[in-house]
Amino acid sequence: MAAEAEGLNRLTRFAQRVPDGALIYDQGEVPRRIVVVLRGHLQFEVVGEDGVVTVVGGAGAGQMAGHIAAVNARPTSAAARASEETILLSIPLGSLAEAFKDAPGLAVQLAEALEAADRIGKSHTSNDAQRRAARDAVTIPVPAGVDEQTFFVDIADCPICDSAFEYVRIRTRGVRPAHRDSDLRVSYNGVDPTWYAVVVCPQCSFASYRDDFDAVTPGEHDRLVATTADRRAISAKAMTGARSAQDAEIALELAMRSYALRQPNERRQAVLLHRRAWLARAADDTVREMEWLERARDAYQSAYERDPEVDEDSALRAAYLIGDLTLRLGDPRAAGRWFEVCTKAGASEQSGLVRMARERLHDAREAAKAQADVAKAS
Known part of the structure; x- marks a missing residue:
């Protein structure tokens, strides 16, 4: 629901014009204001x-951004950036009551958004209230x-041992890409x-990726509890703060061991193996x-051929990576x-992956020709 334009027009004292590409707030920032778009558009990035x-x-116009995080004094889940020249209202929390008098519709919109967020939060709450109540009340700090x-x-709340702990995440402004390899590995200036x-x-x-950290079945939970000592033997060091390349490799090893005890997921396994290869490349260890x-490659191929849940985009990406x-x-x-397979997949002509596949197909044909020439010469 967008706030009524007439009410918002009474709040021009809070208006500001921002250029295309301007960062409004970063991922993980605790906003001290509510943003409403008057004209233009904001995009959310993670x-x-x-x-x-x-x-x-x-x-877009009439919609809010950062309001849930601002009211609850919590870090934002995504960054907000102007995707074109944009005029927005930037209302400090201390001025909300004043703004609501001039634009009552804004108060209604905010109340409805908070109510919806509360419903979502409750739906994600564990049904096992006793387990949550028994967890350690002191969060382990970074x-x-x-x-x-x-x-x-x-x-995060660990679904295996019930510990609550802090951990660091990268802000969008901390990501500074420098170069991309043909297998989609990105090199960064600074933190990777x-x-x-x-x-x-x-x-x-x-260890798990964030998107399925909590998605542990009772059977998986029991297996992971039983193997805690094995994981701890790999490294007792906390991986919640800044990481070295060695820490990153240990985190991947722990993730591979953890996922091995969960529902089979060839795509996830392939990604973890691929990340191990990237770390070896960064260390100039060609053999590893x-x-x-x-x-x-074998795991990507298995996922491509056997996983019934692979959609068209995922299949195209897997085929490209298998080829590369x-x-x-x-x-x-x-x-x-x-x-x-990629070039004939029927994807948009503008698809970056299809363009890359055409370029790599040329490389493959040249390499095959060179191999044939060497074979003839010998």
Whole structure:
């Protein structure tokens, strides 16, 4: 529901014009104001598990942004950025009562948004009230010295040991891409956000991506509880603060062990294996990189061929990665067949992945020709 334009026009004292690309607030920031778009558009951005900043939504004329986080004094789940020149109202929390008098519709809109957010929050609350009540009331803090320009602190409840703990996440402004490899690995200036994609409980070393951290079945819970000592033996160090490359590798190992005890997910396994290859590449360890790439390629292929839940976009991405990893592993003819799958997939001509597949198909054909020439010469 958008606030009535007539009421908002009475609040021009809070208006400001922002240019295209301006950051309104960052992911993880606790806003001290409510933003309402008068003209233009805001896009909401998050740092995904692959380290890429992704647009996940937006707000147009008459819509609010940052209001749930501002009222509840909680970090925002996404950054807000102007996707064109935009005029917005920036209303400090201390001026809300005054603003509501001039624009009663805004008060109604905010109340409805808060009520909807409360319903969603209650639907995500665990049904096991006794387990929640028994958990440690003291949240385990992150190590001291967090760089607040790069990170923000979030809180998680471990579904395995019931510990509540803080952990750091990357702000969108902390992501500074420098270069992208053909297998979609991005090199960064400064912190690599992929090192922080896996959340690790500091108490029991359960590790998972954020999107399914809580999605643990009773059977999975029992298996993960029974293997806590095995995970703790890998590393007793808390992985909740700043991470080194070695920490990132340990986090991936813990995630692989944790997911091995959960419902089979070939796509997730492939991604974890691929991330291990990226770490080896960053360390200039070609032998280990090839080992991880081969395992990742096989897992992507298994997911492509067997996973009934793979949608068209995921299948296109998997086919491209199978082709790229196969080419990196030295089999250009097989790689070319996978790139051809991508180019014939019926995706939009503007698809960046299809364009990359065409380029890599050319590389594969050139490599196959070179191999044939060497074979003839010998």
